[in-house]
Amino acid sequence: MTHFSILSFAAHALSGHKNWxxxxxxxxxxxxxxxxxVGGGGHGLATAYYLAKVHGNANVAVLERxxxxxxxxxxxxxxxxxxxxxxxxxxxxxxxxKLWEGLEQDLNYNTMVSQRxxxxxxxxxxxxxxxxxxxxxxxxxxxxxxxxxxxxxRRLAPFLNFDHARFPIQGGLLQRRGGTARHDxxxxxxxxxxxxxxxxxxxxxxxxxxxxxxxxxxxxxxxTRGPIxxxxxxxxxxxxxxxxxxxxxxxxxxxxxxLQAFVxxxxxxxxxxxxxxxxxxxYISQSDKGGLVFGGDIDGYNSYASRGNLPVLEDxxxxxxxxxxxxxxxxxxRSWGGVCDMTMDGSPIIDRTxxxxxxxxxxxxxxxxxxxxxxxWCFAHLLATDAPHETAAAxxxxxxxxxxxxxxxxQGAQANLH
Amino acid sequence: xxxxxxxxxxxxxxxxxxxxxASLVRPEHEADMxxxxxxRDNVAGPMREHWYxxxxxxxxxxxxxxxxxxxxSDAVLARAASEPxxxx
Numbered sequence: 001m002t003h004f005s006i007l008s009f010a011a012h013a014l015s016g017h018k019n020w021x022x023x024x025x026x027x028x029x030x031x032x033x034x035x036x037x038v039g040g041g042g043h044g045l046a047t048a049y050y051l052a053k054v055h056g057n058a059n060v061a062v063l064e065r066x067x068x069x070x071x072x073x074x075x076x077x078x079x080x081x082x083x084x085x086x087x088x089x090x091x092x093x094x095x096x097x098k099l100w101e102g103l104e105q106d107l108n109y110n111t112m113v114s115q116r117x118x119x120x121x122x123x124x125x126x127x128x129x130x131x132x133x134x135x136x137x138x139x140x141x142x143x144x145x146x147x148x149x150x151x152x153x154r155r156l157a158p159f160l161n162f163d164h165a166r167f168p169i170q171g172g173l174l175q176r177r178g179g180t181a182r183h184d185x186x187x188x189x190x191x192x193x194x195x196x197x198x199x200x201x202x203x204x205x206x207x208x209x210x211x212x213x214x215x216x217x218x219x220x221x222x223x224t225r226g227p228i229x230x231x232x233x234x235x236x237x238x239x240x241x242x243x244x245x246x247x248x249x250x251x252x253x254x255x256x257x258x259l260q261a262f263v264x265x266x267x268x269x270x271x272x273x274x275x276x277x278x279x280x281x282x283y284i285s286q287s288d289k290g291g292l293v294f295g296g297d298i299d300g301y302n303s304y305a306s307r308g309n310l311p312v313l314e315d316x317x318x319x320x321x322x323x324x325x326x327x328x329x330x331x332x333x334r335s336w337g338g339v340c341d342m343t344m345d346g347s348p349i350i351d352r353t354x355x356x357x358x359x360x361x362x363x364x365x366x367x368x369x370x371x372x373x374x375x376x377w378c379f380a381h382l383l384a385t386d387a388p389h390e391t392a393a394a395x396x397x398x399x400x401x402x403x404x405x406x407x408x409x410x411q412g413a414q415a416n417l418h
Numbered sequence: 419x420x421x422x423x424x425x426x427x428x429x430x431x432x433x434x435x436x437x438x439x440a441s442l443v444r445p446e447h448e449a450d451m452x453x454x455x456x457x458r459d460n461v462a463g464p465m466r467e468h469w470y471x472x473x474x475x476x477x478x479x480x481x482x483x484x485x486x487x488x489x490x491s492d493a494v495l496a497r498a499a500s501e502p503x504x505x506x
Contacts, residue, residue: 243460243462251453251458251459252460253456254460256485301431301436301467302439302460302461311430311431311432400456413455
């Protein structure tokens, strides 16, 4: 493996950058592994990376139905933050944020982590109080949060529609350490790191079933590239968790929904960080290429189609125009949809399943990208030690039966409202 | 996406509110409530689901829609579909 540095870059410049090695090995499946991870997205690759690096077990395969970076890892809006208010979430997402902060040095890969700030705007006294409460919960957990008044928000983002007749901006909750990262580079970096430590990354390999023992335990997987035996099988296939779960006989507290995202033509720098509208569902940031990256609500009906419908586009654009009318003349370049595991309380699952040998990482709703490092870290911990990591102990599969839901939004058991 | 409301005809989905899987039936016994409230088949393929035509005739309808393609193959009034418990 080539260590990326200014020296290796200069050396390769001399040969016209024609001799860079492949970033990871495109492995063929072996007969058996200690651990097989289904799903070669950010979470699966991060899991493999930390299994190899932290737990010293590289006898691991990552199976990907398509190609690395071709699923939801390439369909998100790249935002990272740890501004959660409920116990169970705060420590986990802060763990993730700390891993983001050291990720490039750890991976020796430029994941373009940019802590440009995440600003949640509030538009009423009640919303200010709710944000103050969440900000206080964050600060009590050692996470940075600042409650800004309108004058402070004006200094940060003078272009906002402060005097909107119906939803005037009163202020915002700012997490300066939040921001964005380059989604493709995150999967490529984790794939490179895992592969270099001996993990097999197997693409174009779809799981079609599970090999079961006489006691029902999962002993391996059937795939389009043949059977693969495994000491443990970990699912990291958010969006399709129910389909894989059904193959093993599991019925899960998850619905699949489609979330759309949009990007405009490239503009000069206009949006300083990530800004969210508190009176509708609209969030926006600007990519390093200049495109405005924005989105809003999920479409709201069950879908595996990876594409949405126009009412959500209209709703999102109305939110954008209410918040920052200056973007009205920017032209929309692309839109896309990703399939999300929506759980019944809006929070993820990292846990053993009732089936011996089968472990579950899923239910990331529409917030999985920011969780990638900690999700991998905690799932690796669970797979290696059979015990939950301390920051993910609340993400139990049985919490819906025991009443220990983590419902940040307080919506109840209606998946499309989270 | 448009839904063929049996009463109003083809209408934009903006007029409808989604409730979800129409195969779920409120159970008799409390012990079965957990599965009813929290667990879902989450079908990838044709699925029968409840929609409410809130900005139209205000009927509950049962739509059969393929979750992989969004193709709608059937829509009937929920009353006509004789849901055992029926949507409210």
